[in-house]
């Protein structure tokens with residue numbers, strides 16, 4: 001479908017106040033991306049707990065909240081092929097906007113409190129965040145979505161709307177998990193510095209340790225949830241917009257003997273083993289969760305939750321071995337789940353965008369530097385908001 005028709009479909013759906021999501025996965029090779037939309041045909045609010053359905057899932061940070069589903073069989077699906085510029089070639093001036101001193105000291109105070117708890121050995125790591133409001137001029141969500149698509153080719157870019165919930169947009173660099181048949185993939189992403197023109201950078205001990213916590217915890221939890229033959233890459237520097245992160249890729253296979261035997265129950269098991277990873281929660285998981293819920297003093301809602309494709313059928317053309325040359329039309333149908341962590345995101349409200357940004361705190365964190373990190377992270381969204 002041509003781009004203009006695609007956006008018209010979204011516009012009409014939005015005007016009718018019907019739920020939709022439009023998204024594009026990270027473009028890692030070449031300059032072509034597929035932008036997909038699920039347009040739910042009614043305004044029913046569907047949830048999933050079992051993760052056994054097919055569709056698009058949108059889950060909050062707090063695991064006691066429910067994950068929303070746009071069921072595939074209740075949605076119209078459209079795609080358009082987007083040609084993108086290399087992310088590095090997309091320029092634009094640094095956009096910080098006005099930042100309130102009050103917000104700054106509140107965040108620094110919050111980080112200080114966490115550092116005291118971390119130094120006392122109560123936790124190893126906790127991810128703390130804040131909100132920031134930016135006034136909107138004329139930009140509607142679809143225009144902002146289009147800007148995000150053009151600006152961030154290597155991110156998972158989305159615009160999600162439900163009339164009973166709200167409208168969210170984001171450009172996240174982090175995969176929660178991908179499961180293609182029995183092939184599993186995830187990443188440990190943590191440690192941040194500003195991109196200053198080079199990928200050849202040094203990482204401090206604080207960042208290395210904070211990232212190692214994430215890798216170790218993911219590996220431990222995966223083993224317990226039936227993923228075997230685990231392999232990991234060396235930690236390496238990955239670019240996300242104006243930032244660099246430390247990243248380790250993790251691969252594995254879903255054990256055929258994993259219990260429970262039912263495929264979707266296994267998926268629910270893996271999701272609950274992973275979410276929230278210490279890249280957005282902390283360690284130990286429960287202590288960090290409690291600290292976040294009691295100290296942040298706001299509801300993260302869907303920020304640091306996860307979103308993406310759930311059990312979508314992919315048609316796979318079999319390779320032409322001698323056996324299936326006899327039957328050229330032979331195809332296998334495989335299910336794929338592809339979920340992302342909801343970072344670098346914002347919620348659209350009347351006349352404003354509410355940005356959500358955070359960072360990992362360890363006993364060695366310097367509160368002023370952690371503040372600065374959230375300012376840098378907020379630029380991912382401000383680049384399209386303050387154009």
Ligand SMILES: C=C(O[C@H]1C=CC=C(C(=O)O)[C@@H]1O)C(=O)O
Nearest residue numbers: 190191192279343357358359360
């Ligand atoms: C919590 C966020 O980022 C996480 C992902 C990558 C790097 C992070 C860090 O260096 O602190 C965070 O763990 C956020 O962007 O709001």
